[in-house]
Amino acid sequence: MSANARSGSHRLPLWSLFLALLALTAAEVVLYDIWVKHQFIPKYALVILILVFTLPKAAIVMIYFMHLKFEKQIIVVLAIVPFFLATGGVLAILTDTMTLKPQARNQVTAIGSYEVDHGDGDGGGEHGHDDGGDEDDAGYDDAY
Amino acid sequence: MSHADGSAQGEAGGGEAPLMAHGSVLKTGILNGKIATWLFLGSEVMFFTGLIGAYIVLRFGQDTWADPTAADYPLNIPLTAANTFLLICSSVTLVWALQSIQEGKRAAGNWGLFLTTLFGAVFVGVQAYEYYALFVHEGMRPDSDIFGSCFYAMTGFHGLHVFLGVVAMAVLTVMGWRGCFGPKKYAPVEFTGLYWHFVDLVWILLFAIVYLM
Structure with a gap:
């Protein structure tokens, strides 16, 4: 696999993104495993910490893999509006x-x-x- | 709206266009297919939001829930974490496939599509095994309790999406081996890729919400 991938005319640091996703997933699972065994923090703190690891993963997929960083504004609006509506509804x-x-x-x-x-x-x-x-x-x- | 002739048409966000033989573009210069794909994904966002929202509301309305610290907690976190890793790998191989096709590296593009299909199929297989283990060994069914119904509804609909994506990826793989894609004709891969990455994104959220919280 080449070190970089391209989105349109833009090149992505594919390996870096892959390793970041992998590291964040591993961190989530390790944190959860330690918490299950020792419960060293309250449950709400665990939820917040897991969100801290999860949201950057989601952002990486949206911004880079789905090319939102390089898209025209109308596509970004099409992508972002449902997420705001969804979050607001929940x-x-x-x-x-x-x-x-x-x-x-x-x-x-x-x-x-x-x-x-x-x-x-x-x-x-x-x-x-x-x-x-x-x-x-x-x-x-x-x-x- | 104007119809493109395959040589000079819509562009992908200020860069090179995802050229199609018979694609058409809006006045915005964006391929109709891309607009349609994003509109579809917007509806999918609302669909999964309904499921996730119901899960969150039901959970807040309960005083008790499946306890991950209990010895009889039914979910297999390591197995699901490995499955999450597979889905992330499939997104990476798909980006690699698209990049290879754009650069005229047909063989690499075809292998990327094949690996994406393979990873997706294994994901569905592991999920089927997980369901079997939960049904047979753990006795956890959709009608067991609210947690069970939420779990199967959310992961089941996501699994259905992955299955449909695997079918689409298999079709693209066959098309790739037949030489249907090239540096000026890769829009189907890009549009299907958007769907695939979205499914990956949903799983990243579901894994955290359903399994780890």
């Missing part, structure tokens, strides 16, 4: 989820384990479902 829903009180979150759990808790027949299933819906509504009422 954050908006996430904010709503985080406003739920623990009681309401537990009720979501109950709905999630519906088959296990209430799935004892047709009649029971229907009853259980109705209960879950009512509880969910109550949870939202409490939350707001």
